[in-house]
Amino acid sequence: MIESAIDVIITGLVLGGLYALIAVGLSLQYGVGRVLNVSHGEFIILAALAAYSLYTVTGVHPLVAIPVVAPALFAIGFGLDRTLFNNLRRTSFDEDHFEGRSLLVSFGLLFVIQNLMLVFWGAGLRGLSVLNTPVEILGRRYGLNRMVTLLVAVTVSVAFYLFIRHTRLGKAIRAAAERPDMAEALGVNRKRVLAICFGLGAGLAGLAGILYSMMFEIQASRGIELTVVAIVVVVVGGLGSITGSLIGGFLLGLVISLVNFIDPSLSLVAFYLIFIVVLLVKPSGLLGRQIHAD
């Protein structure tokens, strides 16, 4: 009994770490930039496939590839915000109009990126087997890749939390999220902050993608599932709250791991049920700002 409890908790934390990383990226893009980026999952898969190719072709270990892949995705995200979303922001009447249009544009991006990946990598499953030596924790054996994932996810989450709380740029990002006009009046370069946020979101997706490639089989068409995970976690944590996404990620990971233990075929049902109930009962999520009712 205790053994299975430890099992559920550790699997939940590993899953939750990945969820948290995935969700924080989206939370940055939506919370600050107001772009509900439904192509978020495609960025994750893109990074996973890049890590796969780097490993199989040049033999570079996925963990070593992080400093290459994550900045590359940051650059792509930064560029996309500067061109596409900046253009949209300039030409929309108001915030709501922009939200709708940017959602549609990210739908377009979803199709473009996903099908580019299908053209280059094909539709088949690709698996990496790295770091799969077992390690013993509290008398149970787990794959080293899972433990590394948990370690990286927790480190990055904490580092990111400190960055958002205490650095100058982090403060500018929070200011731009909470009171865009006031932040701008006080000298925050909003355009640059927004592009950085979108880039950071894509970069975190890159990091998550590399961890994903070490744990799961990669398939080019799986991005949408990851986007859904990100959206559910972000809503549960509170749209726009970065800390909420971190907590929500770990929380949902634990819940799903528990449901998986009871009946694996129920995990998706539980996942969507939590999502819908949160939307109905408390749309602002665990830590979200109060949304203004009409």
Place this chain on the structure above:
Amino acid sequence: MLISTILSEEKPALVTIPLTIVALWIAPNIIPASMAISLITVLMYAILTLSWTMFSGPTGYISLATAGLFGVGVYLSAILRGSLPIEVVVLIGGLAAFLVALAIGLLTLKLKGVYFILFTFGVAALIRSSVQWFETRISGTVGRHVAGASNETVYLLLLILFAITLIAAFLLKHSSPGLALQGIGQNQVAAEHIGVDVTRVKVLTFASSSVLIGMTGAVMATRFRYIDPNVAFNPLISFLPVLMAILGGISRLYGPLLGSLILVALQEWLITEYPYVYLLVFGATLVAVVLWLPGGLVEVAQKGYIKAKIQWIKLRMRITRLRRERQAKRR
């Protein structure tokens, strides 16, 4: 009131709607058989898109529940088709979609913007995963066989549904609920203040337009022949209508038809040699349309037509002026 509006302002629609239906009715007999089969897909997407625009177009509430409503129709058809004639099955599919949409509508009264989009998406996903769980755990099947219907029957049924959708969309646009919906889209509070029963109009329009989505699902099940939750509740069925409506032109009657024609044509043209390129092209087009052509392709065509007409009138005026000047000189 209604008839006079139709006669005075929308004369072309009285001609174009019957013309479109007749053209689509004759088309399978003229064009090659392979293209006639693609027309089934065109009609399916056209109905889904047009019924989606009835509610989401004027109000701006983007619903992603289409796949859920469609799938409900598909599954009921698969279960009932063996014991009931297809017409009855289609009606039941429509009724079920109505009830599901009514429930969604009542639950989402307070949700706006992104929250509405996310909720409708979540409901469709929840229905899908619940059916999947039920099938594997309780009924112990992965998928179901559906007694098929001939391509001609499927086409005829879809054409009838399309005609109903087209007429309903046209009537809605020119009736007081339609105007109320537009008012809600532009300013919900103001609409409430001038006496629009916002809740009733929103929920009833959403539920009624969903009837057609459920019916289409029930018809398409007999064409799929074999279904499982991944076919019936394919999330693309929620996404593609939105994209096709935007591409074709969301506020125009023929935008959805044009959007579906383009998508299916791209699909047929590219799918054999470059299987993924059609969705790639589609995505890129969508980005371009949202950025540069907010009215969709139909508006582009209309603007082009009007510009050409203006040029033509200018040219004729010029010719008459020249003629007059020449006559004056002779005198």
